[in-house]
Amino acid sequence: MARKKQGLSDRHKKILEVLEDYQTNVGYPPSIREIGKQAGISSTSVVNYYLDQLEEKGFIERDRKVSRGMRLLKDVTGQLIDAVENTLENMVRIPLAGRIGAGIVIQPPDTDFNLYDPDEGIEVARSMLSERDAASSLYALEVQGDSMIDAMVDDGDIVIMKHTQEARNGEMVAIRLKGSDETTLKYFYRENGHVRLQPANPTMQPIIIEDPNSVEVQGKVVMVIRQMDATPI
Amino acid sequence: MARKKQGLSDRHKKILEVLEDYQTNVGYPPSIREIGKQAGISSTSVVNYYLDQLEEKGFIERDRKVSRGMRLLKDVTGQLIDAVENTLENMVRIPLAGRIGAGIVIQPPDTDFNLYDPDEGIEVARSMLSERDAASSLYALEVQGDSMIDAMVDDGDIVIMKHTQEARNGEMVAIRLKGSDETTLKYFYRENGHVRLQPANPTMQPIIIEDPNSVEVQGKVVMVIRQMDATPI
DNA sequence: ATTCTACACGAACATACGTTCTGTGTCAAC
DNA sequence: GTTGACACAGAACGTATGTTCGTGTAGAAT
Numbered sequence: 286m287a288r289k290k291q292g293l294s295d296r297h298k299k300i301l302e303v304l305e306d307y308q309t310n311v312g313y314p315p316s317i318r319e320i321g322k323q324a325g326i327s328s329t330s331v332v333n334y335y336l337d338q339l340e341e342k343g344f345i346e347r348d349r350k351v352s353r354g355m356r357l358l359k360d361v362t363g364q365l366i367d368a369v370e371n372t373l374e375n376m377v378r379i380p381l382a383g384r385i386g387a388g389i390v391i392q393p394p395d396t397d398f399n400l401y402d403p404d405e406g407i408e409v410a411r412s413m414l415s416e417r418d419a420a421s422s423l424y425a426l427e428v429q430g431d432s433m434i435d436a437m438v439d440d441g442d443i444v445i446m447k448h449t450q451e452a453r454n455g456e457m458v459a460i461r462l463k464g465s466d467e468t469t470l471k472y473f474y475r476e477n478g479h480v481r482l483q484p485a486n487p488t489m490q491p492i493i494i495e496d497p498n499s500v501e502v503q504g505k506v507v508m509v510i511r512q513m514d515a516t517p518i
Numbered sequence: 519m520a521r522k523k524q525g526l527s528d529r530h531k532k533i534l535e536v537l538e539d540y541q542t543n544v545g546y547p548p549s550i551r552e553i554g555k556q557a558g559i560s561s562t563s564v565v566n567y568y569l570d571q572l573e574e575k576g577f578i579e580r581d582r583k584v585s586r587g588m589r590l591l592k593d594v595t596g597q598l599i600d601a602v603e604n605t606l607e608n609m610v611r612i613p614l615a616g617r618i619g620a621g622i623v624i625q626p627p628d629t630d631f632n633l634y635d636p637d638e639g640i641e642v643a644r645s646m647l648s649e650r651d652a653a654s655s656l657y658a659l660e661v662q663g664d665s666m667i668d669a670m671v672d673d674g675d676i677v678i679m680k681h682t683q684e685a686r687n688g689e690m691v692a693i694r695l696k697g698s699d700e701t702t703l704k705y706f707y708r709e710n711g712h713v714r715l716q717p718a719n720p721t722m723q724p725i726i727i728e729d730p731n732s733v734e735v736q737g738k739v740v741m742v743i744r745q746m747d748a749t750p751i
Numbered sequence: 752a753t754t755c756t757a758c759a760c761g762a763a764c765a766t767a768c769g770t771t772c773t774g775t776g777t778c779a780a781c
Numbered sequence: 782g783t784t785g786a787c788a789c790a791g792a793a794c795g796t797a798t799g800t801t802c803g804t805g806t807a808g809a810a811t
Contacts, residue, residue, distance in 0.1 A: 296788090312579075312589030313547050316768055328790045333770070346545070352585030352768055352797065356545030376608065376643060408643030410609060413745065431720055437744075439670045439718055457746050485672055487664055509744035511670075512646065513690050529758095549798055561760045566800070585767065585798055 293342075293361075299324045300335050301344060301361045314353040377414065379407045379445055382424040385433075385459075385468065407443055407510070418507050423447050436470035437485040442511045444470070446504040457485070457506040463499040470506060526575075526594075532557045533568055534577060534594045547586040610647065612640040612678055615657035618666075618692075618701065640676055640743070651740050656680055669703035670718040675744045677703070679737040690718070690739040696732040703739060 293301075303323040307315040315323070321332045336355065339345045348354030407425045414423075428442045436457070438444060452458040452473040460482065461468045471482035471492070480494040494500050526534075536556040540548040548556070554565045569588065572578045581587030640658045647656075661675045669690070671677060685691040685706040693715065694701045704715035704725070713727040727733050 294788095311581075313586055314545075316585070317770095318768070326789085328792095329769080330771080330791080331789055334788080348544075350769065350797070352549070353546055354769090375641070408608075408645050410641030410643065412641050413743070434670065434719055434721070437667065437670055437672045486667055488667065506746045508746060509742075510646070511742035513739045513741060527758095550800095551798070559759090561762095562799080563761080563801080564759055567758080583767070583799065587799085 296324065296326070296335055297339060297342075297344075298361055300332070300339065301357075304345065304355070304357055305361070308357060314355050316353055375411045377409050377411055377419055377423070379409060379423045379425045381406055381427065381443075383426055384429045385426045385444070407445065409445070409508070409510075414507065418447055421447055423507060433470055435484040435486050435489050438470055438509055439511060442509055444506055445508040445510070447507050448503075449505050450502055452502045452505060459503040459506065461501045461503060462494070463501065468503060473502070529557065529559070529568055530572060530575075530577075531594055533565070533572065534590075537578065537588070537590055538593070541590065547588050549586055608644050610642050610644055610652050610656070612642060612656045612658045614639055614660065614676075616659055617662045618659045618677070640678065642678070642741070642743075647740065651680055654680055656740060666703055668717040668719050668722050671703055671742055672744060675742055677739055678741040678743070680740050681736075682738050683735055685735045685738060692736040692739065694734045694736060695727070696734065701736060706735070 300320060303315065303320050307319070307323070317329050317332045317336070320336075321327065321329060324332070326332050326335075336345065336347060340347050344357070344359045345355050346358055411419050423445055425443050425445050428438050428440060428444060431440055433439075433442075446459065449458075452460075452475075454474050454476075456473050457470055458473045459468050459470055460473065469482075471484060474481040474483060475497065478495075478497070480497050480500050482492040482494065482500075484491070533553060536548065536553050540552065540556070550562050550565045550569070553569075554560065554562060557565070559565050559568075569578065569580060573580050577592045578588050578590055644652050656678055658676050658678050661671055661673060661677060664673050666672075666675075679692065682691075685693075685708075687707050687709075689706050690703055691706045692701050692703055693706065702715075704717060707714040707716060708730065711728075711730070713730050713733050715725040715727065715733075717724070
């Protein structure tokens with residue numbers, strides 16, 4: 286009953302390479318004869334022979350009787366290959382809507398604030414977001430200045446926001462106090478009839494707002510991204 | 519001489535949709551007869567007729583005499599389709615190598631890359647990394663505890679590291695001082711024969727180390743990610 | 752009306768391509 | 782030795798699939 290598991294011979298590997306190369310370069314899978322030519326195998330039956338083995342090992346999937354009817358499932362290294370659609374749908378592009386600073390400024394995307402390319406956006410893997418968030422319309426803001434260091438948000442950070450008027454306890458939200466024109470990022474808690482705004486930095490004291498109506502929630506922070514690799518264009 | 523340019527009839531659109539659907543769902547392009555069936559066209563010649571037109575309009579590319587020898591170039595909307603290779607390479611999966619706390623524990627990505635689940639990892643768009651970084655082997659660490667708040671890194675944050683022994687000025691690095699078993703994240707500056715370690719929080723004072731040899735660089739911080747959307751599995 | 756063009760159908764044709772069969776050589780186990 | 786599993790080659794076969802051709806219709810141009 287002893288089955289050799291990981292045993293990929295040179296021909297197996299070569300064929301997998303050909304498969305991957307061909308698919309990526311040509312756009313559709315190769316025929317058996319083409320595989321043979323690329324891999325240095327003269328007989329179609331031998332190629333077929335190995336394709337069957339690769340299928341049994343779970344590297345490819347074959348549709349019999351169909352020309353070029355095969356698809357890669359795993360890499361030569363055994364890594365799973367995401368199909369095309371997956372990768373397309375696995376990424377979410379979030380528009381860079383503007384900048385925020387001490388006096389917060391959220392520019393709607395239509396403003397021709399052209400410091401960023403029109404297609405300049407933040408690409409985030411869907412897996413890094415909750416399903417709800419990925420489905421909703423998000424926007425990204427670049428933080429300018431040190432005014433949010435008590436929220437653990439640094440100059441240059443990218444905050445990804447979700448527009449909302451309501452906040453639930455424990456969420457980090459962008460809020461503006463009535464009478465102030467300054468927006469800050471704080472953890473939001475509604476308790477005992479008042480609102481507690483908790484800085485992310487645990488060494489700092491919370492702010493208690495007795496009148497909940499004087500707190501205006503502008504959005505919820507979904508993610509903060511700090512890129513350290515200095516590649517400013 | 520008037521040529522209708524953008525004129526995509528319903529059949530054109532339908533065929534493009536079929537093409538896209540089939541490719542993404544099945545993994546290779548459809549045959550002409552399959553297109554016909556899906557698009558409600560009974561004759562192969564009609565499908566061929568429209569495929570020729572779509573090629574002339576630049577939506578697809580065809581390889582004559584080859585079964586399923588076609589690939590999508592543009593979307594129904596006219597948007598360019600990224601080839602397979604692009605989508606495959608657009609995302610980088612970074613293994614979650616461990617956790618760091620006050621008593622830092624950094625496990626460099628050893629050869630046993632198979633310890634964590636395949637879905638245990640951080641997916642980052644290649645566009646969010648520099649080319650150099652994306653090519654190098656990165657690993658991610660989850661921060662545990664508040665010991666890095668002076669580096670603007672919070673409990674629960676994900677730091678993406680690049681293994682290196684050398685640091686250049688201005689980079690945020692994980693460093694350990696000789697004689698200490700604690701690792702911290704600081705901005706690194708080598709100047710006038712000494713090393714200056716600058717906390718990210720600008721209100722905090724730098725640390726000057728007179729002997730550069732007592733500073734051990736363990737890695738460079740490439741990115742910090744803070745997920746606020748509470749998605750505990 | 753006639754002609755031309757775009758669109759459509761279905762059948763016939765040619766071949767690209769997957770499958771199968773026979774045969775050969777090697778190497779271990781018996 | 783014999784057997785059997787394995788790797789490989791080449792040819793023959795069947796069919797899936799792209800191509801071509803003859804025909805037809807509807808509408809615009811002549």
